[in-house]
Amino acid sequence: MVIHRYAENIYLRGIRFFDRVRGEDHSDAPRKKAVVFICRQPLGDAVLSTIVLRGVRKAYEGAHLFVVTSRANRTFFEASSYADEVLVLEDTVHRVKKQRRLVREFCREHFRDYDVQLAIIPNTGMPNIFEAFLTHYSGAKRRAAASEVFHPVMHREYMGQYDAFFTDVYEEERVCHEVESNLAMLSMLGVKEDLVIEVFSTAADKERADALLAPHRDELAGKVKLFVNPATSDVARDYPVERYAEICRRLREEKEIACILLGYGEKAARYSGAFCAEIPEAIDLTNKTTIGEMIEIIRQTDFYLGGDTGPLHIAAALKKQGVAVFRSSDGMPPLALDHIKRHPWDCGIVTMRPEHALAGCESGCRRKEAHCILQVCAEDVYRALHGQLDADERKSDARNGVHADVES
Template identity: 30%
Template sequence: MKQYKNILIIKMSSLGDVLHALPTLYTMRQNCPHARIVWAVHENFSAVLPGKPYIDDLIYIDKKKLKSLSYIKDLRKRLHAYGFDLCLDLQGLAKSAIVAWCSGAKEKYGYWEMREGSFLVSKGLAGPHKQDHVIERYLDTVRVLGGTVDRVEFPLPSIAAEKETMRQRFAAAGLTGPYIAVVPGARWDVKEWPLAQWSEFLRRVTATGMAAVLLGSPAEAGKGRTICDSVGSPLVYDFTGQTNLRELMAAIAMSQVYLSADTGPLHIANALKKELVALFGPTSPDRTGPYGGKDGSYIHLVISPTSQATPEHPLIDDPACMAQITTDKVWQAYETALRRVTDDQSAS
């Protein structure tokens, strides 16, 4: 691979998508150890990005201002100052195409799915994993450029301080022992497992003496309250909407098992190599499911049996899809995941 000196990676959103791009960052750093690597991102997703030695600088992009000529002019001036010789647009949308154009990079590439006219600015690179998981599609950009991809790794920032903060907060709430982490919400309602089924599952969990911590964004706080009221157990601790992004990472990292549908925190759990149970129905786990985590690929997936999405058709707009995943199926996957954690702890 050519030894590029100044590299811009564009992946601005969303949370899961940014995390999916981290293995490409890792591989680019392995192939260009002396390059200056800059990442363009929306500020609210920047907390999951690592600093040096992987990223030398961050550029925050305000998507609302990308229609402003004065903003684009200022952005172009800022980016040109880096003297980029390579720009990797892993977003592949009109907004990222504007950033790529502003970069002034001598070589502009993206992965093969360049949409919304972004292919007019950056050349899409199709590699051997064109139809595989999106992480592999991103990594194909490095492969096609002559780089070596020997493994899937997720470089993450240190969350040691946030772990201590969350330990103290959990202790103040009465939680000092092991727990599972649950995120009941998702970006789209159609991807969510019904709250009644989450409640039924958590009643089984707490009946065994295992605590559960509910996590999620402020927009999901109502779901947390509904589940707590329904379960009626002091072993359910509701922290939905009460953590920042790195505190959320810390809470997931310290859990025994993580459970959720297809949502951003799921990909945090995967990057942290946690045992997890992922509930997929209207989206395709083959394309965006947990990958490259604890076992190098999937860990435990519970997929809707009759309305399963495929990589070619990644979204099924069926509100009843997720309800087809039974509590028994999730319980069986959870028991398997917990048993693996227990076995690993005994072995160590």
């Protein structure tokens, strides 16, 4: 591992030296100013990065704003009013030399005729060598990223050696939420912004979302709409779907609740099938929506119940209430503290997590099955969500009482 990193470090130093000697490769024609925003991370990271996208758009108002993202998140950014052009770049090769060639060709094709003022990687997507090459070959005058210096080993062997590719590096010295880190990075660049995350969708997305819900209007009428999201991107983050079903079954015995399942992929479909086997009345829209349609359906729900995943951050951006179950605990090292770095931001969704790491997971739970997360008691999740539902009912009753007094 260390030998590999030293060899890679020497290779990267050589690349930076010879690129400086060779100089920039641009056309002689007058060039329009541009900004390159890079977020090729999963959906949740894309949502948390919107603070940076908005801040950069305001700071470089007249520039052409490129968003470089993954194929999965293309429509999410295309629905944004901030992006002028959304480009997809997938990391299809793994050798560093081939990655460099792929990125150089991509940058030459898209950025050669632009005067790139800034290339930035939000802190939600810590730069790897692919992103480092992307900012480097964009030709940007300023190249910004974050570096987690609070983890000395990771910083020395991984992120630290990429810092030289950037002109502006925000050195994160303590663990904090990624939204706060992104704000600090913007501040480093002299950009002022607020701590609000956003989601993007279109009128067509809303129309199609309404059409998906239309057959279920009678089932939804007068009920609390609970968005259930059991699948995450990592099996170790997955709270057992049977526990989610049991929690919902108990809640439905006392309250008028409609469960709506959303998500993508084979695992999500399998979990939704297991949930519906326990609660046949659940509305299963798994693998039936685009990101924009999912956003519009979540907008119409009232509460969230699920794991640490992209749709959680959509629900948070839409100011939903609910419960999210995390696998990390306070005793784990900084890089594993998901409940601190990615908890639901500025909303009514509370987090439930293990009290401590189980044996063998002191450096973070990386098992290939649910492990540390199993310590979270279903009874505690039930009580937390039940309490929120009760509080919401009291607020609703109070509002209705006010209306009744006015009418009388």
